[in-house]
Amino acid sequence: MNRRRKFIEKVAVIGMGVSGSATLLAYQKAKQKYPNMEVEIDCFDTEASFGRGVPFREPSEEALINSPSDAISYDFENMHDFVEWLEEKQIPIPQYAPRRLYGDYLFDRTQELVEALNATSFYSKVESLTWLPTKKKWAVKLEKSELADDEDQLYDRVHLCCGEFPIQDFYQLKGHPRYIHQTYPLNKYPKDVDTAARVGIIGTGLSGIDVLKYLGNDRQVAEIFIFSLGGHFPTVRGNDEVELQFDCLQQVRVDEQIKQNNGYLDFETVDKWITHDLALNQLDFKAFKEEYYLPGIEGIEKTLANPEVVGQMQAAMSHLTVIMTTIWEVLSEENRKQFNEKYNDIINHLRNPMPPNSAKEILALAKENRLTVLGDLETIDREADDKLILIPEDKDKESVAVDWVVNATGGQLTNKSELDSHPLLDHLLDERIAQVDTAKGLSMNRQTVQVISPRYGEWDNLHAHGMLVNGVIYQNNSTIKIQQHAEALMNRLLEKKQ
Numbered sequence: 001m002n003r004r005r006k007f008i009e010k011v012a013v014i015g016m017g018v019s020g021s022a023t024l025l026a027y028q029k030a031k032q033k034y035p036n037m038e039v040e041i042d043c044f045d046t047e048a049s050f051g052r053g054v055p056f057r058e059p060s061e062e063a064l065i066n067s068p069s070d071a072i073s074y075d076f077e078n079m080h081d082f083v084e085w086l087e088e089k090q091i092p093i094p095q096y097a098p099r100r101l102y103g104d105y106l107f108d109r110t111q112e113l114v115e116a117l118n119a120t121s122f123y124s125k126v127e128s129l130t131w132l133p134t135k136k137k138w139a140v141k142l143e144k145s146e147l148a149d150d151e152d153q154l155y156d157r158v159h160l161c162c163g164e165f166p167i168q169d170f171y172q173l174k175g176h177p178r179y180i181h182q183t184y185p186l187n188k189y190p191k192d193v194d195t196a197a198r199v200g201i202i203g204t205g206l207s208g209i210d211v212l213k214y215l216g217n218d219r220q221v222a223e224i225f226i227f228s229l230g231g232h233f234p235t236v237r238g239n240d241e242v243e244l245q246f247d248c249l250q251q252v253r254v255d256e257q258i259k260q261n262n263g264y265l266d267f268e269t270v271d272k273w274i275t276h277d278l279a280l281n282q283l284d285f286k287a288f289k290e291e292y293y294l295p296g297i298e299g300i301e302k303t304l305a306n307p308e309v310v311g312q313m314q315a316a317m318s319h320l321t322v323i324m325t326t327i328w329e330v331l332s333e334e335n336r337k338q339f340n341e342k343y344n345d346i347i348n349h350l351r352n353p354m355p356p357n358s359a360k361e362i363l364a365l366a367k368e369n370r371l372t373v374l375g376d377l378e379t380i381d382r383e384a385d386d387k388l389i390l391i392p393e394d395k396d397k398e399s400v401a402v403d404w405v406v407n408a409t410g411g412q413l414t415n416k417s418e419l420d421s422h423p424l425l426d427h428l429l430d431e432r433i434a435q436v437d438t439a440k441g442l443s444m445n446r447q448t449v450q451v452i453s454p455r456y457g458e459w460d461n462l463h464a465h466g467m468l469v470n471g472v473i474y475q476n477n478s479t480i481k482i483q484q485h486a487e488a489l490m491n492r493l494l495e496k497k498q
Helices: 018-033 081-088 099-116 206-218 251-260 267-280 285-292 296-304 307-328 333-351 356-367 423-430 479-497
Strands: 009-014 039-045 120-123 126-132 137-142 157-160 198-202 223-227 371-375 377-384 387-392 400-402 404-407 450-453 462-464
Touching: 009 018, 009 126, 009 137, 018 039, 018 099, 018 479, 081 099, 126 423, 137 157, 198 206, 198 400, 206 223, 206 356, 251 307, 267 285, 267 307, 267 333, 285 296, 285 307, 296 356, 296 371, 307 333, 356 371, 371 387, 387 404, 450 462
Parallel strands: 009 039, 009 157, 039 120, 157 462, 198 223, 198 404, 223 371
Antiparallel strands: 126 137, 377 387, 387 400
């Protein structure tokens, strides 16, 4: 497939989920600002993931977006776009849309971007990415080649947007016939996961809630046992109509303080800022944690019944997460550890809340005695091919025999040994083109948005997005943050070319 036209750069976008579409959108906005900008873009992903990504391929209506429909969009500068798309399609606007529906929307908008940019789509995974020093180009090799010749495989710039990490097998259950390792798609679970089954779910996050609702409502499973470290569910989304004041946690003040401290901050200072600004809004972190951050069903009941104060704390932690993007990169490893120990878990549960209707469905299953929250497990015994034994860490609790175990923990990049099913990342780490950061994900200079290699140093033409840099960029798992990251990179690249 050859196209012979003049261009400034030839660009590869590898991975076309949320971060891939955000990258295309950043290019489109750049071309609107600079009509003479010429770039040739090739996009790579499987046909199933193109324009959707794993979270938005799930067909079950039980799997919901955890943000209201009027608060999500493929473009952070037009937060009404999803609702407008629903109106165009004459689809009733749900308060919380199924992930499938948002996937349809994202797919449509991505295809529009591909057409507007005259980009070329390749429905294949990238197997390797090789730097050619003499040519100053990147060579792309596909798992299933669609490229006609070597010339077409060379790129001036590459955007890595392929953050679909392998799911971790915490209890070494792979290979057991009654273990479901891949959370999605839900409707592909074996037929034996039915009304007569007893099922264990690893993970109480949003994916665990998807599995729980699906098993309880669609499959009518008799008994469900769910567990995680601590046994905490996400909080229930509270009142969104919240106005808060911030004094210390303002971007200008944070930037000034970092400059005065010669590029550093410590945990004690950040902790004082958080305490001060929460008090400014009549909030107390310690008191909130003791009263509302409760494990199991009790935590769901408490946050569902108190939408005002929960909504305030959710809004405060969302704001903190934005400011932490700057603070995170200037904290020492020890300071990051201190911050995580105090704040990280509860921030995760506040920033990624469940819809109230999901909470009510979970409480109904518990009331019907079909749901039990186990908390921490010591291990899962592979007693036989037809049973798995859940052994609680609390010795006073009895072990539970289940027919199936579903892994709903999600994936993250923490070390190379987990990348058997991700050839590209395995290759990049093996060739030392990239490295795993101490904060997880790939090492990257956030200021330049350039990947860091232990072999070549900082790349000026290799960029990582989305979950690949969720670690370097604090809590980089929101669509808005991912879009802003892509646009900041594009603005920086354009400034260099002026």
